[in-house]
Amino acid sequence: MHALAYRAVLSGILGLSLIASACGSSGGGSPSGSAGNKGTVTVAGFNFSESSILVSIYGGALKGDGYTVNYKLNLGNREVVEPALEKGDIDLYPGYAATELEFLNKGAGQATGDSKATTNKLNELLKPKSLIALDPSSAADTNAFAMTKEGAAKFGNPTKLSDLAKYDGKLTLGGPAECPKRPFCQPGLEKTYGFKFKAFKALDFDGPLLKAALTKGDVDLGEIGTTDATVLDKGFVVLQDDKKLQAADNVVPVGRTKVLDSGTTKLLNQVSAKLTTEDIAAMNKKADVDKADPDQVAKDWLKSHGFKPR
Amino acid sequence: MSFLGEVVSWLADPAHWSGPGGIPTRLEEHVVMSLAALLTAALIALPLGLTLGHYGRGGALAINVSNVGRAVPSFAILVFALQLVGVGATPAFLALVALAIPPMVTNSYVGMRDIDPELRDAGRGLGMRERRILLRLELPNAMPVVMAGVRTAGVQVVATATLAALVAWGGLGRFIVDGLSQRDFVQVFAGAVLVALLSALAEVLLALLQRFLTPRGLRTVRAVERNRARAAQVPLSEPAT
Amino acid sequence: MLLAVPDPWIRWDYVGRHVPDIWADLVEHVELTVIAVLAGLLIAIPVGLLAWRYRSTRNGILAFTGGLYTIPSLALFALLVPFTGLTILTSEIGLVAYTLLILVRNIVVGLDGVPADVRDAANGMGYRPFRRLYRVELPLALPVILAGVRIATVTTIGLVTITALLGQGGLGKLILEGLIRDFRTPLVIGIVLSVALAVMADLGLGLAQRLATPWSRE
Numbered sequence: 001m002h003a004l005a006y007r008a009v010l011s012g013i014l015g016l017s018l019i020a021s022a023c024g025s026s027g028g029g030s031p032s033g034s035a036g037n038k039g040t041v042t043v044a045g046f047n048f049s050e051s052s053i054l055v056s057i058y059g060g061a062l063k064g065d066g067y068t069v070n071y072k073l074n075l076g077n078r079e080v081v082e083p084a085l086e087k088g089d090i091d092l093y094p095g096y097a098a099t100e101l102e103f104l105n106k107g108a109g110q111a112t113g114d115s116k117a118t119t120n121k122l123n124e125l126l127k128p129k130s131l132i133a134l135d136p137s138s139a140a141d142t143n144a145f146a147m148t149k150e151g152a153a154k155f156g157n158p159t160k161l162s163d164l165a166k167y168d169g170k171l172t173l174g175g176p177a178e179c180p181k182r183p184f185c186q187p188g189l190e191k192t193y194g195f196k197f198k199a200f201k202a203l204d205f206d207g208p209l210l211k212a213a214l215t216k217g218d219v220d221l222g223e224i225g226t227t228d229a230t231v232l233d234k235g236f237v238v239l240q241d242d243k244k245l246q247a248a249d250n251v252v253p254v255g256r257t258k259v260l261d262s263g264t265t266k267l268l269n270q271v272s273a274k275l276t277t278e279d280i281a282a283m284n285k286k287a288d289v290d291k292a293d294p295d296q297v298a299k300d301w302l303k304s305h306g307f308k309p310r
Numbered sequence: 311m312s313f314l315g316e317v318v319s320w321l322a323d324p325a326h327w328s329g330p331g332g333i334p335t336r337l338e339e340h341v342v343m344s345l346a347a348l349l350t351a352a353l354i355a356l357p358l359g360l361t362l363g364h365y366g367r368g369g370a371l372a373i374n375v376s377n378v379g380r381a382v383p384s385f386a387i388l389v390f391a392l393q394l395v396g397v398g399a400t401p402a403f404l405a406l407v408a409l410a411i412p413p414m415v416t417n418s419y420v421g422m423r424d425i426d427p428e429l430r431d432a433g434r435g436l437g438m439r440e441r442r443i444l445l446r447l448e449l450p451n452a453m454p455v456v457m458a459g460v461r462t463a464g465v466q467v468v469a470t471a472t473l474a475a476l477v478a479w480g481g482l483g484r485f486i487v488d489g490l491s492q493r494d495f496v497q498v499f500a501g502a503v504l505v506a507l508l509s510a511l512a513e514v515l516l517a518l519l520q521r522f523l524t525p526r527g528l529r530t531v532r533a534v535e536r537n538r539a540r541a542a543q544v545p546l547s548e549p550a551t
Numbered sequence: 552m553l554l555a556v557p558d559p560w561i562r563w564d565y566v567g568r569h570v571p572d573i574w575a576d577l578v579e580h581v582e583l584t585v586i587a588v589l590a591g592l593l594i595a596i597p598v599g600l601l602a603w604r605y606r607s608t609r610n611g612i613l614a615f616t617g618g619l620y621t622i623p624s625l626a627l628f629a630l631l632v633p634f635t636g637l638t639i640l641t642s643e644i645g646l647v648a649y650t651l652l653i654l655v656r657n658i659v660v661g662l663d664g665v666p667a668d669v670r671d672a673a674n675g676m677g678y679r680p681f682r683r684l685y686r687v688e689l690p691l692a693l694p695v696i697l698a699g700v701r702i703a704t705v706t707t708i709g710l711v712t713i714t715a716l717l718g719q720g721g722l723g724k725l726i727l728e729g730l731i732r733d734f735r736t737p738l739v740i741g742i743v744l745s746v747a748l749a750v751m752a753d754l755g756l757g758l759a760q761r762l763a764t765p766w767s768r769e
Contacts, residue, residue, distance in 0.1 A: 074724075074731055075637070075718055076491075077491055079492060080637070084637060089636060089638075199331070202487070202491070204731070207731060208731075209397060212396050213397050216397060216398065218397065218478075287732070291734055291736075293565075377750065381705055381708070381745070381753070382709070382742060382745070383708075383710070383723070383726070383742075385713050385723065389726055389730045390738060469621065469623050472623040473625060477730070483623070486625055486626045487625070490625070490632075490716075502622055502626030502627070505626065506621050509621040
């Protein structure tokens with residue numbers, strides 16, 4: 001009897017391995033929707049919630065148009081997402097024009113406040129990689145820097161970033177891990193406003209870790225986004241970028257030219273044209289504060305603006 | 311320069327040895343946190359496991375709760391602790407203590423149960439009281455398996471403390487997490503080397519501690535092999551996460 | 552002026568809306584685990600047999616697999632990324648590496664545990680080494696080997712969550728979402744399901760262990 005059981009266990013293991021190999025590889029995040037006859041597009045987003053909303057907007061529009069969309073949410077920061085696009089692991093992601101440009105030109109400082117000019121310069125760099133940035137939206141999410149009210153009181157109640165110049169070597173900055181390498185973050189701040197930070201703490205981009213650390217006092221100044229919906233609730237004071245360090249960080253879809261034919265390009269440009277900064281801020285509030293699903297929030301936006309998410 | 315060459319230069323770079331983000335600071339954070347968590351967990355887990363093992367009661371419950379505790383992924387515990395107490399060192403500490411307790415409870419219980427019951431009878435026959443039996447008779451005999459649990463927990467704490475960098479803590483994990491974010495794989499590798507060295511050191515120190523605590527008579531080759539076999543049966547906890 | 556009500560631990564409306572997504576994550580988690588453990592066995596069996604047969608290799612092999620075990624998992628995955636990308640292969644290489652110590656060790660210890668007189672009796676009955684291995688030694692070593700498979704499986708289930716940081720992750724995706732969005736519901740679901748999965752795997756394999764070896768007490 002035991003020989004039978006012994007063989008049963010071995011065959012069980014064999015059977016399981018066959019099933020496992022038959023199941024094959026699993027794709028990205030949420031299951032894609034109904035049959036798309038136009039092909040498959042993989043849309044990826046950065047690891048902060050606003051990006052998930054934008055991914056769902058562009059992805060939802062494509063799905064409504066008949067594409068099969070694979071989502072890769074929270075893929076990582078730009079250091080992860082952009083190479084993935086170049087490699088072809090993903091097909092599209094919602095970028096921010098000025099930061100994309102400065103990422104690719106290694107901080108050469110070509111980005112300006114003009115989103116069209118910035119995007120054109122960006123496309124010069126993308127073309128040899130068989131990539132393209134579509135029309136920039138008027139909607140933008142730029143870096144901003146905030147303190148708590150208590151923190152501000154400690155540092156002379158500043159209203160603009162140049163008020164901080166006299167605190168050279170005294171402030172701790174909080175932001176995502178790549179901030180010390182980003183021209184619109186730590187290095188830019190220090191160069192443009194003429195002071196150095198005492199220390200930098202790696203947290204996340206405008207996310208729960210950053211806000212908690214700021215509230216707790218672990219950091220004095222934190223990098224947030226201008227579309228952040230929780231600033232008032234959290235009692236943050238956003239300091240004005242009076243020396244205009246930030247540039248045109250308008251939302252711009254970046255994708256592979258092979259996937260972006262004239263039909264998709266036209267559709268996505270229509271979406272970008274209707275998207276506004278206020279829209280993004282409102283959607284952020286629904287997703288971050290009310291904990292609504294980013295894809296539902298996106299679907300509602302698409303419906304109310306005449307697109308067909310199915 | 312080859313990749314490994316770059317790692318060596320990174321480790322040799324004096325800039326990486328100073329300041330709040332430097333190797334000594336991170337190392338100190340990591341060691342202090344690991345020691346604190348391991349000691350706290352031991353203070354909870356060992357008396358619990360040893361007592362239950364001595365009386366032979368509640369073992370199934372303890373082991374099952376331990377198994378469930380062991381099954382919670384470390385990443386999840388850290389994020390959960392973050393939700394409970396916010397950012398800082400506290401969530402890391404709580405999560406590490408929670409992770410260190412199961413292997414020590416399980417191993418202490420099993421170690422005590424595994425003791426030849428004749429030894430216990432002999433002790434009672436000699437008129438020893440329960441506590442004396444536990445401390446002077448059973449504990450030394452259970453020591454190898456108990457210490458295997460402490461060693462497992464110790465190495466796991468050192469390794470999991472690297473993950474705590476994901477929830478805004480410091481430690482050596484910072485080099486790995488930040489390096490991954492910045493695509494600076496030299497930094498990642500250097501950080502991994504440092505953590506692996508620290509884990510190995512922890513393992514060696516705990517092994518020495520075990521040697522010190524095991525009475526000479528139980529340090530025979532046969533006993534060592536027997537304990538290795540026994541350790542193969544007792545559930546391990548997660549590896550270096 | 553914080554008016555935020557603390558996020559409830561479970562929002563059931565979220566659960567209701569996301570059952571297909573949660574199910575997909577669970578299936579992905581199981582797949583990643585099964586592939587890792589089976590691949591691990593495929594490697595560990597010959598390596599374990601080697602380490603058992605040729606004693607001189609034993610310490611080296613155990614030290615190597617043990618060394619893999621001490622590398623922090625996040626670092627191991629991170630270091631594979633430049634070579635194998637953000638793919639399932641990266642995750643699986645890492646996951647398999649971590650199963651090797653447990654599986655190899657338990658195969659060696661299990662085969663070691665076969666009493667010498669049983670081996671002698673088998674030889675006396677005319678069994679040649681390969682047949683003796685298949686018919687006598689492996690069955691007797693099975694309890695310890697299966698114990699190793701149990702431990703490796705539960706360990707792998709925990710490690711799969713970390714692969715969420717590489718774009719895979721199964722239930723780890725829910726935990727990551729909980730972290731990024733400061734959202735308790737997916738976090739709780741992710742934890743409860745991973746624990747449930749691990750406990751079920753442990754019990755299931757324990758049952759298989761008992762069924763396959765009715766002569767042993769464990």
